[in-house]
Amino acid sequence: MRPAPDWARFASKHWEQSPAKLRLGPPLIAPEQAFQGLVSISAPFRFGTRFRALPDVRFFSGTSRLRAPGALLPGEEDPDVTAYLQRVGRELGAASGFQCFVEQPLMQDYAQWERVRRFLDGVLAQVGVPVLPIVSDLWLGRFSEAPQGAARREHHSRFTVVLQGSVRARHWEKDARKARTVEAQAGEVLYAPSHVWQEETSDEGALALRLWIPVRGSAPQAAVKAAAVKLLEARHDVDDTVPYLPFPGKRGPARVPRLDSVASALRDVTHGPDLQQVLRITWARRVSASALEPVPPPREHEPLEEDAFVRKTLPGRVVRMLDSPGQWLWAVNGHAFAGPGPFAATILDALAPGVPVRVGALWRLGRGAAQRAQVRALLETLHALRGIERVPPLEA
Numbered sequence: 284m285r286p287a288p289d290w291a292r293f294a295s296k297h298w299e300q301s302p303a304k305l306r307l308g309p310p311l312i313a314p315e316q317a318f319q320g321l322v323s324i325s326a327p328f329r330f331g332t333r334f335r336a337l338p339d340v341r342f343f344s345g346t347s348r349l350r351a352p353g354a355l356l357p358g359e360e361d362p363d364v365t366a367y368l369q370r371v372g373r374e375l376g377a378a379s380g381f382q383c384f385v386e387q388p389l390m391q392d393y394a395q396w397e398r399v400r401r402f403l404d405g406v407l408a409q410v411g412v413p414v415l416p417i418v419s420d421l422w423l424g425r426f427s428e429a430p431q432g433a434a435r436r437e438h439h440s441r442f443t444v445v446l447q448g449s450v451r452a453r454h455w456e457k458d459a460r461k462a463r464t465v466e467a468q469a470g471e472v473l474y475a476p477s478h479v480w481q482e483e484t485s486d487e488g489a490l491a492l493r494l495w496i497p498v499r500g501s502a503p504q505a506a507v508k509a510a511a512v513k514l515l516e517a518r519h520d521v522d523d524t525v526p527y528l529p530f531p532g533k534r535g536p537a538r539v540p541r542l543d544s545v546a547s548a549l550r551d552v553t554h555g556p557d558l559q560q561v562l563r564i565t566w567a568r569r570v571s572a573s574a575l576e577p578v579p580p581p582r583e584h585e586p587l588e589e590d591a592f593v594r595k596t597l598p599g600r601v602v603r604m605l606d607s608p609g610q611w612l613w614a615v616n617g618h619a620f621a622g623p624g625p626f627a628a629t630i631l632d633a634l635a636p637g638v639p640v641r642v643g644a645l646w647r648l649g650r651g652a653a654q655r656a657q658v659r660a661l662l663e664t665l666h667a668l669r670g671i672e673r674v675p676p677l678e679a
Contacts, residue, residue, distance in 0.1 A: 287405060293474075294409035299440060299498055302454045302479055304465055305472040307444075311402055312395050314447035314469070314490055318357065318364050320392050321423065324385055325356040337577065339386040343430035344375055356383060357423070364447050368425055368488040380426030388421040388492070393579040393616075393669060400573045401598065402444075403494065407573055414566065415497040415506060416576035425488035433459075433482045434493070438500035441481070441493055443473040448489030453482045496574075510561045511552050519548045556607070563606060567614035571602040578617030581667045589643035592679035593662065593671045595634040601670055603627075615670040622664070623657045626650070630658060634671060639679040 288305045297303040327333060328340040331351060342352035349355065355374065361367040375381055389396040403417065418436070434441070443450060445467045452473050455462040459480070467473050475481045477498050483491070526539045552558055572578050587593065603622070606612040613622035629648050633640055645662060649655035665671045 288472075290405040290409050294406065297474060297476075298406070298410055299476045299478075301476065302463075302465070302481075303474045304467055305474065307402075307470050307472060310446045310469050311444050311472075312398055312446055312492065314364055316395065317388075317421070317446050317490060317492070318361075318367070318423075320388065320395060321383070321385060321421065322357045322359060322361065324388060324391065325358065325383070329353055329356050329358060337387045338390060341384045341386075343382045343384065343424075343426075345380055345426075346428060346430050348430075355381070364423065364488075364490050367423070372425065380424070380428060380430065382422050382424030382426055382430045384424075384431070385421045387419060387577060389419050389575070390577040390579055393582075396575065396579050399444075399492070399494070400575050403496075403573045403575060404598065412570045413497050413574050414569065415502050415574070416569065417497070417574045418495040419492065419575070420495075421490070421492050423488075423490045425485055427484050427486050429482050429484055433480045435480050436495045438477055438497060438502070439495040440477045440498050441475055441495050443467070443475075443481070443483065444492040444494070445469050445471050445473075446490045446492060448485055448491075449487055450489050450491055451484050451486075455480050494575075506565075507558075507562070510565070511549070511558055514552045514557055514561065515545075515549055518552065519545060560606060563604065563612060564614075564619050567602050567604060567612050568617050568619045571600060571614035571619075572617030576617060581618060582669065584663060584667045587642045587659070587662050587666060587673075589641075589646065591642045592639040592674040592676065593634070593642060593645075593666065594639050594674050595636045596669055596672050597636050601631060601665070615665060615668040618668045620664060620668075622661055623654075626654060627658075627661060630661065639674040641679075 288307070293303060293305070324338045325340050329352075333339075340356060342349045342355055344355075355371055357367050361370060371381055372379075389399060399419070418439070424430075434443075443452065447469050449466060449468050450473070451464060451466050452475075453459075453462040453464050454475055456479055459482075462482075465473065473481070485491075522541065526541050528539065568578075569576070600615070602614040604612050606621070609624065611622050611624050611627075613620050626649070630645055633645060633648065642662060646655050646658050649658040662671065666673070
């Protein structure tokens with residue numbers, strides 16, 4: 284059983300105040316599992332550079348980024364982290380530092396994403412869930428000089444979770460000459476608030492996951508504007524020609540109908556119900572995922588037979604909110620959908636975490652054929668989104 288940090292003490296003493304080192308015991312993600320995920324993510328990048336693709340893989344030799352690293356990325360010929368570090372070290376030369384870097388490494392593997400989400404739940408239970416997404420990246424390498432410089436994403440605090448090896452971090456606020464150094468081993472986590480710079484190195488080689496948590500800045504306003512613009516574009520015909528005004532002195536001031544039309548449409552968007560609904564959907568998705576985005580895709584939809592047994596998955600979080608009169612919004616693991624109303628609370632009450640329940644018994648909680656059809660659709664949606672799981676008959 285992985286020991287849990289004292290999150291209440293951490294929140295009161297360190298959150299957005301000072302750096303800290305936390306001990307988890309075993310690594311948050313088994314290094315062999317994280318490495319196999321890295322091999323899978325790297326496979327298409329070995330054949331060339333991919334643009335605007337997530338997860339995104341980059342490779343640095345020294346402090347230079349190689350645009351087409353090819354076989355320098357992890358591959359099937361590398362059995363584990365240690366073997367990869369040794370192979371690339373031989374190919375580049377023992378004196379050369381290198382780093383394989385992945386942006387958004389968790390979005391393809393639900394098991395890894397869920398472990399990280401549970402870790403984040405500890406601190407978010409104390410400080411709340413941010414309305415903006417938490418960003419993740421993963422790096423693997425050996426380097427005495429940080430390839431990308433000091434690790435700092437403006438307005439974000441961060442956790443550096445060491446999965447294998449040893450990481451040395453230098454922390455400073457304004458003057459790098461006054462930096463303090465701390466080392467973390469596998470199973471330990473470094474925290475730095477948003478106002479602190481952090482430079483990470485690893486002489487022997489390490490595999491580490493970083494989590495960037497938004498805490499400051501004007502990004503919430505930008506998120507609302509982006510949602511409004513998306514609605515505006517959906518409502519208003521796009522015309523890419525530039526309106527022209529009369530030349531000064533030839534005629535008096537003129538109105539520009541197209542600009543007036545856009546302004547009117549924008550006013551309708553910001554004062555209408557659609558923008559509020561978009562924000563509600565966004566928030567429901569985000570809080571159900573503990574803000575760890577992008578989220579992994581659902582599993583394939585499959586029917587649940589009457590004799591099947593299911594149970595709520597841990598942590599068993601299902602977000603429900605009234606969207607509009609008679610309409611309910613549901614969200615599970617970062618995915619939102621329109622679901623049944625108040626009677627569905629009895630379905631959730633019957634789905635205690637870890638307790639198997641027969642699907643047919645849940646169907647019969649609906650009153651009449653229409654509600655039972657809703658219950659069946661709800662259960663199959665919850666299963667696809669991993670809110671519930673099948674239980675083997677012998678275990679049930």
